[in-house]
Amino acid sequence: MEWPFVARSAEIDLAIDAVENSSFSGVIFTGEAGVGKSALARQVGERLGGRGMQTHFVLGTQTSQDVPLGAFAGIVRIPNALDPIGLLAAAHDALGDAHDRLLVVDDAHLLDPLSAIVVHQLAVRGSATLIVTMRSGVEVPDAITALWKDQYLRRIDVGALSRGETDRLIVEVLGGPVAGTLVDQLHELSSGNPLLLRSLLDTAMNDGLLTDDTGWWRLTQLPRLGVDIEQLLEARVRGLPPMEREVLEIVSAAEVLDWNVLRAMCDAAAIGDAERHGVIDVINDSQRVRVQADHPVLADVVRRHCGVARLRQINTTLAQNFRALIDSQDDGPARDPRLLIEYARLMMNSDTPPDAGLVTDAAETAMTMSSLVLAEQLARYAYGNGGGLRAAIALADALAWQGRSQEAEELLATFDPRDEITLVRWGCLRATNLFFGCGQRAMAEEVLGVVRSRVTMTALRSYALAVEASIAYFAGELDTAAAASSAVIADPHAMPMAVLWAAVPAAAVANFRGRSDDVETAAARGAAAARHCASGPQRYAISLTETLSALNQGDIAKAQAIVERQRNQAHGAPHAEAIVAAMAGRVELAAGDPQAASDWLQRALSAMVSTLSGGWVTLVAIWAVQAEVLRGDCGAASRALNTAEVTWGPAVEVFRPLLEVARAYLCAATGRRAAAHDHIDRAADAAARSGMTVGELEALHTGLRFGMAPDVARFKVLAEQLNSPVAMLAAAHAEAIAADDGEGLDRVAGEWESLRMRAHAADTFAAAALAHRRAGARLLALKSSAQAHWLVSSSGLHTPATEINEAPLPLSDREREIALLVADGLSNREIAVRLVLSVRTIEGHLYRVYNKLGINDREQLIRLISNVDPQAPANG
Numbered sequence: 031m032e033w034p035f036v037a038r039s040a041e042i043d044l045a046i047d048a049v050e051n052s053s054f055s056g057v058i059f060t061g062e063a064g065v066g067k068s069a070l071a072r073q074v075g076e077r078l079g080g081r082g083m084q085t086h087f088v089l090g091t092q093t094s095q096d097v098p099l100g101a102f103a104g105i106v107r108i109p110n111a112l113d114p115i116g117l118l119a120a121a122h123d124a125l126g127d128a129h130d131r132l133l134v135v136d137d138a139h140l141l142d143p144l145s146a147i148v149v150h151q152l153a154v155r156g157s158a159t160l161i162v163t164m165r166s167g168v169e170v171p172d173a174i175t176a177l178w179k180d181q182y183l184r185r186i187d188v189g190a191l192s193r194g195e196t197d198r199l200i201v202e203v204l205g206g207p208v209a210g211t212l213v214d215q216l217h218e219l220s221s222g223n224p225l226l227l228r229s230l231l232d233t234a235m236n237d238g239l240l241t242d243d244t245g246w247w248r249l250t251q252l253p254r255l256g257v258d259i260e261q262l263l264e265a266r267v268r269g270l271p272p273m274e275r276e277v278l279e280i281v282s283a284a285e286v287l288d289w290n291v292l293r294a295m296c297d298a299a300a301i302g303d304a305e306r307h308g309v310i311d312v313i314n315d316s317q318r319v320r321v322q323a324d325h326p327v328l329a330d331v332v333r334r335h336c337g338v339a340r341l342r343q344i345n346t347t348l349a350q351n352f353r354a355l356i357d358s359q360d361d362g363p364a365r366d367p368r369l370l371i372e373y374a375r376l377m378m379n380s381d382t383p384p385d386a387g388l389v390t391d392a393a394e395t396a397m398t399m400s401s402l403v404l405a406e407q408l409a410r411y412a413y414g415n416g417g418g419l420r421a422a423i424a425l426a427d428a429l430a431w432q433g434r435s436q437e438a439e440e441l442l443a444t445f446d447p448r449d450e451i452t453l454v455r456w457g458c459l460r461a462t463n464l465f466f467g468c469g470q471r472a473m474a475e476e477v478l479g480v481v482r483s484r485v486t487m488t489a490l491r492s493y494a495l496a497v498e499a500s501i502a503y504f505a506g507e508l509d510t511a512a513a514a515s516s517a518v519i520a521d522p523h524a525m526p527m528a529v530l531w532a533a534v535p536a537a538a539v540a541n542f543r544g545r546s547d548d549v550e551t552a553a554a555r556g557a558a559a560a561r562h563c564a565s566g567p568q569r570y571a572i573s574l575t576e577t578l579s580a581l582n583q584g585d586i587a588k589a590q591a592i593v594e595r596q597r598n599q600a601h602g603a604p605h606a607e608a609i610v611a612a613m614a615g616r617v618e619l620a621a622g623d624p625q626a627a628s629d630w631l632q633r634a635l636s637a638m639v640s641t642l643s644g645g646w647v648t649l650v651a652i653w654a655v656q657a658e659v660l661r662g663d664c665g666a667a668s669r670a671l672n673t674a675e676v677t678w679g680p681a682v683e684v685f686r687p688l689l690e691v692a693r694a695y696l697c698a699a700t701g702r703r704a705a706a707h708d709h710i711d712r713a714a715d716a717a718a719r720s721g722m723t724v725g726e727l728e729a730l731h732t733g734l735r736f737g738m739a740p741d742v743a744r745f746k747v748l749a750e751q752l753n754s755p756v757a758m759l760a761a762a763h764a765e766a767i768a769a770d771d772g773e774g775l776d777r778v779a780g781e782w783e784s785l786r787m788r789a790h791a792a793d794t795f796a797a798a799a800l801a802h803r804r805a806g807a808r809l810l811a812l813k814s815s816a817q818a819h820w821l822v823s824s825s826g827l828h829t830p831a832t833e834i835n836e837a838p839l840p841l842s843d844r845e846r847e848i849a850l851l852v853a854d855g856l857s858n859r860e861i862a863v864r865l866v867l868s869v870r871t872i873e874g875h876l877y878r879v880y881n882k883l884g885i886n887d888r889e890q891l892i893r894l895i896s897n898v899d900p901q902a903p904a905n906g
Contacts, residue, residue: 435467
């Protein structure tokens, strides 16, 4: 029987109003399975589409969840395999900013991450109207959750049908008056769930339990009690004619099927009957026609009912039709890589003879698109079906990226390739996996030696040389890394991938040596190369170096701009999002906002543990130690340090100075000053041995802040070499400390503050307070101490230096509160009213404040507090 759409007028009115009369970009219908969300979305879509809007249907399915932009197949054209950034750019180009565009997104909880990001971006830009459905009580992509939490879409909860709505629906279906008892019985049995109600009616009709012998439809007996929705749906499927059931089985096996493929497999009349009987939906938009089961639960029931043998039979036929579709594209535009992946997955679950080469193509495509689990599944199948070394390389690549380095090595070690192209791919992957994943540098260099001895083509040798540069850099051998990476970058015949790999150590070495112009040059070469190859995390590693270079120049605004630019590009790629989060945390650390720094760095660490290798976890954990110390949480700092030390190995030797600095932070925060100074000495010496001028200066300046006596000459030499605002200021800081110059330290602190480096400023003001105190300048000491106190209290800082050196304003909490109100311009009476105290009490507190601060009157207090709180007025 046909199933009409009735009731839900309130939900439809809300949706139309959200689109036409509000700032929302559309609506999101949420509710349990079977409550009619999809039907509602289609109704709203039809109404809006009838007003001239260009309508597209986006469907989330179980099988497309692992395929990047799988839900947008047919809408967003992808000419070849791209990394996530390229995929998002393709989506943006395809969807553009046509404001008459309507997207109906069904089952958004099943969208792949990139499709979810595209939907979110469309809502944020307001460049399309969105009608979205989502099942409640299940895990949902963050990008979809943000649609209503951030007020881009109006959320409309779709609940069960009321008794009156159940009555209207049954009358409409049966086409005549209905007995009240029938409505009561079916409403109670269905609990107002439209899908269950439909199944109950179908079962009653098929079992002959409905009659209108009195002129009113009634039940001659209740449908089978204790039957759940899946059993009712099974009965509904069994009641279909054989040809309609075949249509439903084929559509359910595919989840979403191209109309042309279905038409080639099934009789047109059977397809029409299946649609008329409401077991399939034909979705027709401006670019394609697709078919899906009427409901995901129905599709699940059908697949289980089919059994493994029948599903393999269906998949075999589907694979044959998909192969014909793929072959038809060979002479036209480049084929969509998602078709290749879909065909490969069908082949894996069918009786189609394995085409290991094609499935390996699909695995490599999935890797390029950063779908690691899918890439592993495809590559494993290809390798197990005669794919040979090429399939093994694809499988090892997927394993290595998931942190399963030993598995990857065991697989690659079984081959000894001779073909030069394959040899380079095998050797470079094996070498990087041995070094970064397994910590075996000697074996990695042995493998690269084999590659060098056998490869004659210059372009191929450039890739091996770039890998050597990367290994030398992470091993802390900066001269070797710089020479090798420069040779690759300067080679006009070098492969784009080789240039990209070489740009990472080239930029990093330049940054360690304070050569900001060279950082920009290497970054530009890397960015140019990335346009011609799959960039992976290398592009973001270069951006991280650009960020660190900006921080080393004291340009926090520039660093923040780099982070923001990369954040806008990183959506949907877990490794990219993790690196950008780390970048954001490092910038906040430099700016002296420990809470924000900790939040970003912990977010990065959580993601990197499962998405990145090659030293990322170690580096971010090192920064997290500093952030947690500055936040005042030594327990969290200790845990972060443990993470850094557990993940430490030969592949992160370049970070040794940073690790020693992190150890110094925790020692200083826990009162172990001598140990902190020892770690500073080790950090500075390690940096000097490797030629890390920036790292040496950072270590020495950290020691200065922790109370170590400065080597002024060494500071001056480093400042001359680096010639940056930060280096010059660090040298001035050292000179002022050595001279015990309180006023000089105040000036340096002010300069740190102007660079927005609040932790540095707070430590320097604290040191100034001590110098003033030793000189007997009590009021100047109080002012410096007050500035340090203001910085740490307003930023949530707990720097070891301020804990050791700073003498805060010697006021109680109540006295400080009153002093700040005085600085805000309030009279004693106004303060008394606000604090619910007597005027006499306020006067007594102020008398004690004047005595403690060594001042005589209100004006002096205002001037002193004004230096503490930048927002306090200059006079009272």
